[in-house]
Every structure is written in structure tokens, then in C-alpha cells.
Amino acid sequence: MTSGQGPRTSGGEGLDPSGIWRPAASLETLRARAALLAETRAFFAERGVLEVETPMASRAAASDPAIESLATRWSGQGGWQPLYLHTSPELPMKRLLAAGIGPIYQICKVFRDGERGRLHHPEFSMLEWYRPGTSYGQLMDEVADLVRRALGRPDLALERLAYRELFRERIGVDPWSSEVAALRDRALELGISGGESLDLDRDGWLDLLLVHRLEPGLGRGCLSFVHDYPPSQAALARVRPGSVPVAERFELYLEGVELANGFQELTDRAAQEARFATDLAERRARGLPVPPVDRVFLAALAAGMPEGSGVALGLDRLLMARVGARHIDEVLAFPIERA
Amino acid sequence: MASYSTSEFKGGLKIMLDGDPYSIVENEFVKPGKGQAFNRVRVRNLKTGRVVEKTFKSGDTVEAADVHDTEMQYLYNDGEFWHFMDPQSFEQMTADATAVGETAKWVKEQDLCKVTLWNGQPLSVEPPNFVVLTITETDPGLKGDTSGGGGKPATLETGAVVRVPLFVQTGELIRVDTRTGEYVSRAKE
Numbered sequence: 001m002t003s004g005q006g007p008r009t010s011g012g013e014g015l016d017p018s019g020i021w022r023p024a025a026s027l028e029t030l031r032a033r034a035a036l037l038a039e040t041r042a043f044f045a046e047r048g049v050l051e052v053e054t055p056m057a058s059r060a061a062a063s064d065p066a067i068e069s070l071a072t073r074w075s076g077q078g079g080w081q082p083l084y085l086h087t088s089p090e091l092p093m094k095r096l097l098a099a100g101i102g103p104i105y106q107i108c109k110v111f112r113d114g115e116r117g118r119l120h121h122p123e124f125s126m127l128e129w130y131r132p133g134t135s136y137g138q139l140m141d142e143v144a145d146l147v148r149r150a151l152g153r154p155d156l157a158l159e160r161l162a163y164r165e166l167f168r169e170r171i172g173v174d175p176w177s178s179e180v181a182a183l184r185d186r187a188l189e190l191g192i193s194g195g196e197s198l199d200l201d202r203d204g205w206l207d208l209l210l211v212h213r214l215e216p217g218l219g220r221g222c223l224s225f226v227h228d229y230p231p232s233q234a235a236l237a238r239v240r241p242g243s244v245p246v247a248e249r250f251e252l253y254l255e256g257v258e259l260a261n262g263f264q265e266l267t268d269r270a271a272q273e274a275r276f277a278t279d280l281a282e283r284r285a286r287g288l289p290v291p292p293v294d295r296v297f298l299a300a301l302a303a304g305m306p307e308g309s310g311v312a313l314g315l316d317r318l319l320m321a322r323v324g325a326r327h328i329d330e331v332l333a334f335p336i337e338r339a
Numbered sequence: 340m341a342s343y344s345t346s347e348f349k350g351g352l353k354i355m356l357d358g359d360p361y362s363i364v365e366n367e368f369v370k371p372g373k374g375q376a377f378n379r380v381r382v383r384n385l386k387t388g389r390v391v392e393k394t395f396k397s398g399d400t401v402e403a404a405d406v407h408d409t410e411m412q413y414l415y416n417d418g419e420f421w422h423f424m425d426p427q428s429f430e431q432m433t434a435d436a437t438a439v440g441e442t443a444k445w446v447k448e449q450d451l452c453k454v455t456l457w458n459g460q461p462l463s464v465e466p467p468n469f470v471v472l473t474i475t476e477t478d479p480g481l482k483g484d485t486s487g488g489g490g491k492p493a494t495l496e497t498g499a500v501v502r503v504p505l506f507v508q509t510g511e512l513i514r515v516d517t518r519t520g521e522y523v524s525r526a527k528e
Contacts, residue, residue: 066374114346114397115376117368194393200375207374208394215371235373251372261372
């Protein structure tokens with residue numbers, strides 16, 4: 001068994017090729033990756049969920065201001081046009097749902113610009129699946145089943161924590177009603193250094209508190225599902241109206257690491273178009289690129305997408321949990337610096 | 340003024356924070372899948388040596404610190420300042436006690452030191468990894484004891500005190516590792 005060359009590389013452009021040709025992951029880990037993929041496909045085959053493929057490169061790009069696409073160009077048909085590498089296969093998969101395909105899953109590489117760190121890599125393996133006619137609550141149970149099987153830990157306990165209670169109980173702020181200044185003050189009180197010079201909006205402060213003070217404690221020895229997010233963080237989840245409206249969205253954490261994000265899917269065309277518009281306005285305000293939104297997807301929603309739930313799970317991080325890796329490079333054959 | 344974006348952050352990068360020069364020790368990218376990205380960095384204050392944590396919004400920029408290392412020869416101490424010379428240009432510079440710090444107890448005249456300059460002024464001075472110094476005072480050890488176990492304190496010509504084996508005597512030259520402050524061996528001139 002040959003082991004890898006160490007988990008961490010940086011600044012590959014300056015590295016000697018003879019020092020970086022080897023895989024970063026051990027061959028044993030690469031075999032574990034193959035086993036995880038095979039087991040995942042078996043899991044869905046048993047449950048009658050169909051594997052699909054959708055385009056990696058598309059004319060439209062993600063609108064989410066927190067996610068940046070990589071772009072390439074396609075020459076053909078009398079000129080060239082930009083094509084965006086998908087950041088998730090969500091929209092075309094929903095077009096398949098609207099066409100009546102039934103439950104589906106996809107395993108694919110997705111791409112996100114600017115993301116690099118211990119848990120981030122600009123291209124990574126995503127497992128995404130959709131269950132028409134299923135609630136996001138039921139889907140959380142299926143996610144737990146899949147993760148337990150992947151880790152070989154059938155008895156791994158599960159907890160569900162509402163986003164609001166999590167913040168109220170562990171940090172003492174209310175994500176819905178606390179003033180932005182109060183969130184900022186709390187971040188400073190909790191010793192998040194540098195907080196005083198940060199210019200953040202409400203969701204930015206909540207994210208800061210989440211990643212610094214809440215995430216590290218989530219999923220310790222169990223699967224922690226955080227659910228019911230502020231409507232401003234709905235992404236493509238349905239918002240449940242009420243005195244305190246919540247986005248029907250969940251995130252799964254294991255040992256402080258975010259593994260999956262799921263929605264009770266938004267199926268309303270007008271609401272979806274409004275969210276795209278909000279995203280693009282936010283992008284303009286922040287001086288970010290304003291890519292074309294997916295009009296074809298909106299047409300599919302107009303035709304009618306069945307109610308249901310869907311989830312995206314980071315397979316590299318799941319593999320990290322399976323083999324006990326601390327850095328994502330330990331589970332990748334060739335991280336970007338060696339690519 | 341040069342500046343760096345958080346995407347350029349890496350260990351060793353020199354940046355300005357609150358008017359002081361810092362060196363990045365560790366840079367961590369953290370981001371909720373659907374949310375704001377941050378760079379959580381550990382930085383060393385190059386004036387005080389203190390390491391602190393600092394969080395930036397990813398994409399923010401920070402001013403670069405004009406900090407670089409140069410090798411200089413230690414000339415003499417005038418009672419208040421330490422005088423150094425660039426062996427290539429013969430340009431001379433003075434460093435105060437804050438910049439020299441603990442290094443004062445290891446260097447003697449003509450030693451080559453690593454001087455870190457900030458805006459052209461000495462910020463810190465590091466001694467060579469190994470120095471050879473004369474013992475000015477140590478208790479006479481027992482004759483014939485070569486075990487080296489235990490040892491005894493010895494004062495060196497620069498004022499530093501190191502533990503030496505019992506067989507090493509006053510007036511002898513010894514080699515010391517300045518990074519650990521430990522005796523390495525006897526030395527010849």
C-alpha cells in the first residue's frame with residue numbers, strides 16, 4: 001500500500017512537478033471512495049430512485065449571491081457563447097421532475113469559484129436527490145439512513161434542532177427578531193475577533209455566529225439536522241407562512257461539518273422568479289457578476305412541478321467522515337494545486 | 340498602497356492591522372453552503388510577537404505591510420541602541436531594545452543577524468541559529484565527570500546563562516543553539 005504525499009498542498013504553481021504528481025489521497029482512501037459510490041448507487045437502486053445526468057455546462061448560472069460560478073466558452077453555431085459550470089444540478093433535475101420522471105438522484109462534480117479551504121475545494125462531488133410527494137421531514141430520515149449506511153454506523157443517533165431555538169438557546173439571540181446591532185454586539189461579546197471591523201447584513205451576522213460558535217458543536221456523536229430557517233435564507237425552499245414564517249429548509253451536520261442541505265421545494269413559478277430577481281438585485285448592489293438566470297427552469301415550473309423535497313449532500317465530506325480525514329485534500333486524488 | 344485580497348491569504352503573508360504589521364500564521368476558509376464566506380486567520384503581531392485570531396469577510400482587502408528580512412552584521416551597542424551594518428552596501432542602522440529583545444543575550448560583535456525591516460526600520464532582530472561564546476563564569480565541576488547528567492549553569496560573555504555539562508570550565512568556548520537556548524558542544528576559536 002502506497003500512502004499519499006501528505007494531506008496539504010498550497011501554491012502548486014511553484015511546486016516541483018516531481019513532487020506533486022502523486023495523489024494527495026492514499027490509495028486506500030481512493031478505494032473507499034469507489035466503495036462509497038457503489039454503495040450509494042445500490043442504496044438508491046433498492047429504493048427505486050432513478051439515476052440521471054444533466055448538463056454540467058449551461059447557458060444559465062446560479063443566482064445565489066453567496067455562490068459564484070466558473071465559466072467557460074463554447075465555440076460553435078457561428079460564434080461563441082459563455083457556458084457556466086453548474087454549482088449544483090438542481091434546476092435541470094427539477095425540469096425532469098416537472099416532466100414527470102418520478103424520484104431521481106444524481107452523482108456529479110459541481111464547481112464553485114473562490115472556495116478553497118479545509119472543507120472546500122473548487123470542484124467537488126455532489127449527491128443530489130429528489131422525492132416527489134415526500135416532505136422534507138421524511139427526507140431527513142432518508143438522509144440519515146444513507147449516512148448511517150455510508151459510515152457503517154446503523155445506530156448513529158439523530159437530533160433535530162430548529163434554527164431559531166438553536167440560536168436562542170445557545171447564543172441568546174433571536175434570528176427573527178433581534179436587531180442587527182444586537183447580533184453584532186453578541187458576536188463581539190463572544191470574542192469573535194475582527195467582528196468590530198466587519199460590515200455585514202443580518203444574515204451575514206447570523207452566518208458569522210453560526211460558523212464560529214454553533215457549527216463546531218453540531219453533530220457531535222450524532223447526526224444533527226438544523227431545520228426551519230429564516231425566510232431570507234430560504235434559497236429554493238418553500239416558505240411556510242404564519243406568525244413566524246419559516247423557510248422549510250434543513251442542513252445536516254456531523255462532527256461540526258455541514259454535510260447536506262435540503263428543501264421542501266419551492267414549486268411556485270412567480271415566487272421563484274421573485275427570488276431570482278432579489279438575488280440579482282443583491283448581486284448588483286454588491287458589485288458581483290450578474291449572470292443570466294434559468295428561464296427554461298421557470299417555464300418548467302409554470303408547466304407544473306410536483307410538490308416534494310430534495311437534498312444535496314457533499315460526498316467528499318461524507319468520505320472524510322468515513323475514513324476519518326480532517327482535510328478535504330486527504331480524500332481527493334488531485335486537489336487543485338496538483339490538478 | 341499595495342493590498343491583498345483574502346483569496347491571496349497564506350502563511351507568511353505580511354499585512355497591516357490597526358496600524359501594526361502582522362504575519363499570517365494560519366488562514367482558514369469557512370463558509371456555510373448557502374451563506375457568507377469568511378477567512379478566519381491567526382496572525383502574529385510582528386512588534387509584540389503575540390498571536391491573535393481575526394475574521395475577515397471573504398473578498399475584503401487588507402493593506403500589505405512593507406516588511407522584509409535582511410542579513411546584517413552586528414557592530415556594537417552604544418548603551419542605548421544596537422548598531423548593524425548591511426555587509427553589501429555598508430549602510431548602517433540602529434535598533435532599539437524592543438526590536439532586539441532576547442537576541443541581545445546571544446550576539447557579539449560581527450555576528451550576522453536576520454534583521455526584519457518594517458518601512459525600512461528594524462522591527463526585530465534574530466540571532467544566528469548557532470553561536471560560539473566564551474564562558475565567563477561557572478562552578479568548577481568534579482574532575483573526571485563526563486556523564487553530562489545534570490549539568491550546571493554557566494554565564495556567557497554576552498550575559499546569557501545556559502546549562503552546560505560539569506566538565507566544561509570557565510574560559511572555554513561553547514556552541515549554543517539560540518532557538519532552544521541549549522548547549523550543543525565545546526567549540527574551538
